Amino acid sequence: MTAQAEIERAEETETMTVREAIRMALREELQRDEDVYLMGEDVGKFGGVLEVTGGLWEEFGDERVRDTPISEAGFIGAATGAAATGTRPVAELMFSDFMGVSMEQIMNQMAKMRYMFGGKTGMPVTVRTTEGGGMGAASQHSGTVHAWIAHFPGLKAVAPGTAAAAKGLTKAAVRSNDPVFVFENKMIYEQQGEVPTDEEFTVPLGEAAVEREGEDVTVVATQRLVGESLQTADSLSDDVSVEVIDVRSLYPLDTETIADSVRKTGRLVVADESPLSYGVHAEIVSRVQEEAFFSLDAPIQRIGTPDTHMPFSPPLEQEVLPDGDDVREAIELIT
Amino acid sequence: MADYTLETEEGRREALRRMLTIREFDSTAGDYFADGEIPGFVHLYIGEEAVGVGACAALEPDDYIASTHRGHGHCIAKGLDPQLMMAELFGKQDGYCNGKGGSMHIADVDAGMLGANGIVGAGPPLATGAALSIDYDDREQVAVGFLGDGAVAQGQVHEAINLAATWDLPAVFVVENNRYGEGTPVEEQHNVDDLSDTAGAYDIPGVTVDGMDVTAVAEAVEEARKRARSGDGPTIVEAETYRYRGHYEGDEQPYRDEDEIEKWKEQDPIDRFSDLLIDRGELTEEELEEMRSEIEAEIEEAIEYAQDAPLPDPSEAYEDMFAEMPPEIERFASQARADGGSLGGDRR
Numbered sequence: 163m164t165a166q167a168e169i170e171r172a173e174e175t176e177t178m179t180v181r182e183a184i185r186m187a188l189r190e191e192l193q194r195d196e197d198v199y200l201m202g203e204d205v206g207k208f209g210g211v212l213e214v215t216g217g218l219w220e221e222f223g224d225e226r227v228r229d230t231p232i233s234e235a236g237f238i239g240a241a242t243g244a245a246a247t248g249t250r251p252v253a254e255l256m257f258s259d260f261m262g263v264s265m266e267q268i269m270n271q272m273a274k275m276r277y278m279f280g281g282k283t284g285m286p287v288t289v290r291t292t293e294g295g296g297m298g299a300a301s302q303h304s305g306t307v308h309a310w311i312a313h314f315p316g317l318k319a320v321a322p323g324t325a326a327a328a329k330g331l332t333k334a335a336v337r338s339n340d341p342v343f344v345f346e347n348k349m350i351y352e353q354q355g356e357v358p359t360d361e362e363f364t365v366p367l368g369e370a371a372v373e374r375e376g377e378d379v380t381v382v383a384t385q386r387l388v389g390e391s392l393q394t395a396d397s398l399s400d401d402v403s404v405e406v407i408d409v410r411s412l413y414p415l416d417t418e419t420i421a422d423s424v425r426k427t428g429r430l431v432v433a434d435e436s437p438l439s440y441g442v443h444a445e446i447v448s449r450v451q452e453e454a455f456f457s458l459d460a461p462i463q464r465i466g467t468p469d470t471h472m473p474f475s476p477p478l479e480q481e482v483l484p485d486g487d488d489v490r491e492a493i494e495l496i497t
Numbered sequence: 498m499a500d501y502t503l504e505t506e507e508g509r510r511e512a513l514r515r516m517l518t519i520r521e522f523d524s525t526a527g528d529y530f531a532d533g534e535i536p537g538f539v540h541l542y543i544g545e546e547a548v549g550v551g552a553c554a555a556l557e558p559d560d561y562i563a564s565t566h567r568g569h570g571h572c573i574a575k576g577l578d579p580q581l582m583m584a585e586l587f588g589k590q591d592g593y594c595n596g597k598g599g600s601m602h603i604a605d606v607d608a609g610m611l612g613a614n615g616i617v618g619a620g621p622p623l624a625t626g627a628a629l630s631i632d633y634d635d636r637e638q639v640a641v642g643f644l645g646d647g648a649v650a651q652g653q654v655h656e657a658i659n660l661a662a663t664w665d666l667p668a669v670f671v672v673e674n675n676r677y678g679e680g681t682p683v684e685e686q687h688n689v690d691d692l693s694d695t696a697g698a699y700d701i702p703g704v705t706v707d708g709m710d711v712t713a714v715a716e717a718v719e720e721a722r723k724r725a726r727s728g729d730g731p732t733i734v735e736a737e738t739y740r741y742r743g744h745y746e747g748d749e750q751p752y753r754d755e756d757e758i759e760k761w762k763e764q765d766p767i768d769r770f771s772d773l774l775i776d777r778g779e780l781t782e783e784e785l786e787e788m789r790s791e792i793e794a795e796i797e798e799a800i801e802y803a804q805d806a807p808l809p810d811p812s813e814a815y816e817d818m819f820a821e822m823p824p825e826i827e828r829f830a831s832q833a834r835a836d837g838g839s840l841g842g843d844r845r
């Protein structure tokens with residue numbers, strides 16, 4: 163469905179930032195379900211280093227908003243064990259770059275327990291984490307690693323590009339009985355959008371959204387590049403009609419919405435901040451060629467980080483960080 | 498009430514029965530592995546029976562345990578069914594994990610068994626997590642994480658114990674010090690004499706007990722359970738024990754000699770316990786023999802059950818990945834169902 167239709171269907175909306183949308187989602191889910199609680203480094207009194215959980219500790223207290231030791235393997239492992247034994251933890255991994263520290267529990271326990279045990283456990287755990295360059299935070303605090311999780315069997319991964327998606331996906335992740343990772347690009351926390359205030363509003367895992375309809379070229383984007391692509395599409399609107407899709411859910415991935423769009427436009431640009439090789443771009447391109455190869459009128463273009471880490475110095479960071487200009491160049495190349 | 502407790506005569510018999518069952522199960526599994534009927538790796542618990550049984554005798558049926566790669570003994574001590582375990586070892590549909598887990602992953606979370614584990618040191622964080630659920634829901638349970646002496650060196654073990662200690666969670670960590678991590682002696686892996694000394698770092702109690710004595714293990718874990726239940730947090734219980742067999746079946750054991758093994762066998766946990774019961778007049782030699790032959794028959798039945806059980810249908814390979822199957826997997830699943838499972842999984 164188009165994002166516009168989704169918003170229009172909602173009875174009431176409010177303008178808010180992505181940060182506020184996620185906080186609203188967490189608050190509503192904490193209110194709705196006693197089994198849900200938050201845990202992570204400084205998520206409580208401190209309110210989260212990027213202030214996403216601000217105010218929730220005051221509202222819900224120590225039991226439901228838990229500050230953990232700086233111990234990613236320990237608390238991600240504990241969240242895994244807790245999810246297997248009847249509660250629904252939502253763990254915050256401060257920066258996705260720290261995921262490696264807890265990767266054993268993620269890849270061998272959280273992802274595999276249900277399968278290895280022949281279905282003899284549930285795994286209703288949510289992991290929220292931040293990604294992305296643009297803050298001058300240098301290589302160890304700017305990574306975009308969502309392809310690791312989307313690639314790894316047994317885990318689901320979402321990556322919202324708008325405030326509404328941020329709310330809806332966070333809620334869907336918390337409600338899911340599967341392990342879901344929510345990848346929040348930290349550069350869009352301040353981005354505003356219309357968000358349904360309905361407490362039952364969720365964005366189902368595995369549904370992309372057409373954020374802008376167009377006829378000539380499809381831009382399939384994630385996270386920050388959704389907004390940048392929309393701006394680019396507007397700026398090009400005199401010359402070319404661009405359709406912009408927010409992928410929203412990386413795994414499962416909504417092949418149908420993407421392929422349908424390519425069938426209409428015949429041209430595709432894939433824009434995702436992760437490194438270009440062997441990742442999200444490749445997956446989307448593969449699916450499009452499987453489903454809509456004969457609709458393609460031009461080579462598919464990929465926009466991403468050119469297999470570098472995120473450097474510190476602003477000119478270096480700007481050099482490698484993909485943005486709306488890169489999307490524009492790609493569109494111009496194939497239209 | 499616990500399934501069995503060392504405080505009653507009946508419970509002591511049950512403990513002995515479970516120790517004997519573990520030994521029979523594992524030696525039989527070893528034989529069938531040698532014959533090539535059991536695939537994969539098999540790590541036997543023979544010699545260490547007093548630890549699993551002693552610890553589980555101190556637990557209530559709904560307490561949780563998280564196990565290790567050497568998990569058969571924990572499963573039996575916790576009350577899992579040897580038939581379903583054996584079927585799992587044989588890779589059969591009727592096994593505990595429908596043939597997806599095998600020896601190293603037997604689990605039954607509803608029965609409080611959070612899984613054997615192929616990753617050294619991965620169980621303690623899961624036990625801490627189970628203790629977190631218990632604490633969060635104000636339930637009357639505890640969670641026990643078993644780990645080997647080698648696993649004590651793992652970072653995530655430290656993190657798990659630290660978290661449980663910091664949050665006063667109802668957890669107990671049972672270190673099975675069987676003297677070796679694969680082929681490396683414990684002295685070459687740690688700088689402390691007693692592995693329970695590490696408890697000092699978390700300001701929690703750490704005790705080292707004779708792990709060939711089922712009563713000593715049970716008493717220590719019972720104490721730890723009480724402490725955990727009263728809100729005072731975890732305890733580390735180190736049980737000094739020994740594995741008679743190689744690290745895995747087929748291990749040639751160049752790292753130790755027969756004399757050392759024989760010396761430990763003089764302390765055999767089953768003989769010690771059965772002698773004690775006989776000395777006390779709670780059990781006769783005849784009753785012990787009867788128990789042994791009952792167990793032999795039971796394990797033989799488990800083998801027959803496992804041999805006769807059906808193999809999983811290939812389409813089962815796509816089940817149990819998620820609570821909600823994504824289209825990415827559904828396409829393979831429906832294809833396999835349509836083909837009666839004849840297609841390999843590597844085709845889109």
Ligand SMILES: Cc1ncc(C[n+]2csc(CCOP(=O)(O)OP(=O)(O)O)c2C)c(N)n1
Binds near residue numbers: 565566644649
């Ligand atoms: C993380 C990890 N590293 C290495 C191994 C290989 N491995 C399997 S068992 C084992 C030895 C474990 O020793 P210990 O914890 O003392 O347990 P024990 O085998 O003595 O019961 C090793 C190194 C593994 N399975 N996981």
